Amino acid sequence: MLRYIILFSFVLCLDKAHATSQTTDFYTFALLSDIHIGDTGANALGRARSAVTKINQLAANVSTNLQAVFITGDLTNTALPSQFETVRDVLNNLTVPYYPIIGNHDQWLYNSTWEDQAPVGDQLFAETFNRILNQPNIINYPNGTVWNPVHSCQSWFQNYRIQLHNNSSSFIALDWNSRHHAAASLGYKGSMPGADLYDFNGGTFSWLEEQLKQLEKQPSTIVLLQHQPFRAPFYIPGEIYAFGESKRLRIEHLLRQFTSLNYFGVFAGHFHMWSDGKAFDDMPKFRQFETDACKVAQAIALVTANIKTGEIVKIEKMYGDEPTLQKRFTDNT
Ligand SMILES: *[C@@H]1O[C@H](CO)[C@@H](O)[C@H](O)[C@H]1NC(C)=O
Ligand SMILES: *[C@@H]1O[C@H](CO)[C@@H](O)[C@H](O)[C@H]1NC(C)=O
Ligand SMILES: *[C@@H]1O[C@H](CO)[C@@H](O)[C@H](O)[C@H]1NC(C)=O
Ligand SMILES: *[C@@H]1O[C@H](CO)[C@@H](O)[C@H](O)[C@H]1NC(C)=O
Ligand SMILES: *[C@@H]1O[C@H](CO)[C@@H](O)[C@H](O)[C@H]1NC(C)=O
Ligand SMILES: *[C@@H]1O[C@H](CO)[C@@H](O)[C@H](O)[C@H]1NC(C)=O
Numbered sequence: 001m002l003r004y005i006i007l008f009s010f011v012l013c014l015d016k017a018h019a020t021s022q023t024t025d026f027y028t029f030a031l032l033s034d035i036h037i038g039d040t041g042a043n044a045l046g047r048a049r050s051a052v053t054k055i056n057q058l059a060a061n062v063s064t065n066l067q068a069v070f071i072t073g074d075l076t077n078t079a080l081p082s083q084f085e086t087v088r089d090v091l092n093n094l095t096v097p098y099y100p101i102i103g104n105h106d107q108w109l110y111n112s113t114w115e116d117q118a119p120v121g122d123q124l125f126a127e128t129f130n131r132i133l134n135q136p137n138i139i140n141y142p143n144g145t146v147w148n149p150v151h152s153c154q155s156w157f158q159n160y161r162i163q164l165h166n167n168s169s170s171f172i173a174l175d176w177n178s179r180h181h182a183a184a185s186l187g188y189k190g191s192m193p194g195a196d197l198y199d200f201n202g203g204t205f206s207w208l209e210e211q212l213k214q215l216e217k218q219p220s221t222i223v224l225l226q227h228q229p230f231r232a233p234f235y236i237p238g239e240i241y242a243f244g245e246s247k248r249l250r251i252e253h254l255l256r257q258f259t260s261l262n263y264f265g266v267f268a269g270h271f272h273m274w275s276d277g278k279a280f281d282d283m284p285k286f287r288q289f290e291t292d293a294c295k296v297a298q299a300i301a302l303v304t305a306n307i308k309t310g311e312i313v314k315i316e317k318m319y320g321d322e323p324t325l326q327k328r329f330t331d332n333t
Contacts, residue, residue: 024065024307025306025307025308026065026304026305026306026307026313027065027066027067027164027165027304027305027307028058028064028065028066028067028302028303028304028305029066029067029068029069029070029302029303029305030055030058030066030068030069030070030096030300030301030302030303031069031070031071031072031267031291031300031301031302031303032051032055032069032070032071032072032291032294032299032300033071033072033073033074033227033268033269033270033290033291033292033293033294033299034072034073034074034103034269034270034272034291034292034293034294034295034296035047035048035051035071035074035075035076035087035293035294035295036074036075036076036077036105036293036294036295037075037076037077037083037086037087037090038076038077038078038080038082038083038086039077039295042295042296043295044077044294044295045086045090047294047295047296047298047320048087048090048091048294048295049090049093050298050320051294051298051299051300051320052090052091052093052094054298054300054318054320055069055094055096055300056093056094056095058302059094059095059096060095064302066096066302067096067097067164068096068097068098068099068162068164068171069091069094069096069097069098069099070098070099070101070171070173070225070267071091071098071099071100071101072101072103072225072226072227072267072268072269072270072291073101073102073103073104073105073106073177073226073227073228073268073269073270074103074104074105074106074227074269074270074293075087075091075100075102075103075105075106075125076105076106076121077105078105078108078109078110078111078189078190079105079106079107079108079109079110079121079124079125079190080109080110080111081109081124084106084124084125084128085128088128088129097132098132099132099162099171099173099225100125100129100132101158101173101174101175101225101226101227102121102122102125102158102175102177102227103177103227103269103270104177104178104190104191104192104193104194104227104228104270105190106121106122106124106125106177107119107121107122107177107178107179107190107191108120108121108179108181108189108190108191109121109124110189110190115189115190118153118154119151119153119155119179119181119191121191122145122155122156122157122158122175123145123156125156125158126156126158133158133160137162137163138160138161138162139160139161139162139163140159140160140161140207140210140211141159141160142156142157142159142202142207144156146201146202146203148179148198148203149200150179150180150196150198150200150203151178151179151180151196153179155179155198157175157198157202157203157204157207158173158175159172159173159174159175159204159207159208160173161173161211163220164310165307165308165310167218167220168219168220168221168306168307168308168309168310169220169221169223169305169310170215170220170221170222170223170310171223171225172208172211172222172223172224172225173225173226174204174208174224174225174226175204175226176195176196176197176198176204176226176227176228176243177191177195177196177227177228178191178192178193178194178195178196179191179196180192180196192240193228193240193241193270194228194238194239194240194241194242194243194244195227195228195242195243195247196247197247197250197251199250205250205251205254208254209254212254212255212257212258212261213258215258215261216258216260216261219262220262220310221262221263221264221305221309221310221311221312222261222262222263222264223264223265223266223267223310223312224263224265224266224267225266225267225268226266226267226268227268227269227270228241228242228243228268228270229242229266229268229270229271229275229279229288229290230242230243230248230251230252230266230268230279230280230288231243231248231277231278231279231280231288232271233271233275236271241270241271242270248279248280252279252280252282252283255280255283255286256282256283263283263285263286264286264287264310264311264312265279265285265286265287265288265289266279266286266287266288266289267289267290267291267301267303268288268289268290268291269290269291269293270290271290272292272293272296272297273290273292274290274291274292274299274317275288275289275290276288276289276290276315277289289301289315292317292319294320297319297320298319298320299317299318299319299320300317300318300320301315301316301317301318302315302316302318303315303316304316
């Protein structure tokens with residue numbers, strides 16, 4: 001009984017003029033986040049498959065005009081090759097093109113008895129999604145690793161850009177993930193969960209600056225896609241789990257330098273919750289929307305945008321089978 005998808009659809013209407021019945025003026029894209037394949041505690045694989053089925057159902061309805069799926073990080077739980085292969089196989093079942101964005105869990109390979117010497121998850125990510133990331137519609141994807149002086153390692157920053165609909169929509173996928181090792185003295189494996197700027201040649205901050213310069217020449221709605229949201233909830237220390245104040249403000253400063261650009265804002269994941277807020281105090285129109293975790297809530301968001309202007313007019317949350325609901329059902333029987 002509880003197997004069927006509970007379609008909880010609260011709609012954020014972002015445009016006063018709102019969507020008319022002329023659906024051909026609009027297209028949609030889906031957001032998935034925090035799949036965590038390899039997390040055996042959660043039914044990560046089952047929920048990922050179920051999310052794929054749900055998205056394919058949406059895509060089968062031509063009036064949805066679903067054109068892309070963006071996955072905002074943590075596709076794997078501990079970046080193991082088998083996890084990358086599994087998640088790719090599951091996502092390859094999507095009937096619309098999908099674009100993966102790397103998260104902190106995808107950075108450093110480990111299992112219960114072993115851990116890799118260096119954070120080479122980015123290279124494995126690049127290898128796994130090589131076919132997608134080298135498609136002709138992917139712009140400015142780096143061709144390999146650069147020296148990362150922040151963490152003294154080679155890093156392949158998984159940054160890229162996609163333009164849709166005659167350049168009316170610009171999507172910028174960003175890799176801010178820390179490559180710093182988590183506190184080993186506390187028994188942690190893998191990398192720190194937070195973000196770094198990488199303000200050096202080939203690093204994410206400089207790469208973003210270059211994209212913004214290029215986008216000044218064309219009118220479009222700019223959407224950033226990344227794992228960690230710029231602003232963490234007040235009860236979570238951003239410095240450790242996301243950006244921290246000084247990094248967040250430096251990004252705000254960079255974005256604000258390009259006064260002619262039309263930003264929608266950022267779509268992120270990471271904190272395993274739905275959130276709709278603002279990333280920066282002095283950019284009130286720049287939104288920060290977070291999608292809940294696929295592995296927990298089987299969450300999917302569906303975003304509707306205007307084909308001609310790229311303007312985002314609607315975000316719908318779609319919950320899957322809620323684990324708490326399922327648990328309560330089981331307890332009662
Ligand atoms: C297809 O999508 C449209 C627009 O969202 C909706 O009105 C319609 O009911 C859907 N059709 C089916 C068969 O689900
Ligand atoms: C892909 O879809 C097919 C058909 O629904 C299914 O049999 C297969 O198990 C799916 N593969 C994965 C990896 O989910
Ligand atoms: C962990 O990975 C190492 C290296 O690949 C392997 O030798 C070991 O068997 C793995 N341990 C478990 C529990 O899977
Ligand atoms: C990658 O690109 C850089 C500059 O864009 C170039 O110097 C380098 O040779 C390229 N590397 C490979 C392996 O193609
Ligand atoms: C694409 O955009 C350009 C201006 O940015 C416009 O002149 C052209 O008509 C558009 N083409 C289509 C097919 O909409
Ligand atoms: C989109 O913009 C790029 C430059 O960023 C340009 O090379 C390309 O031709 C444009 N595409 C369309 C369909 O206008």
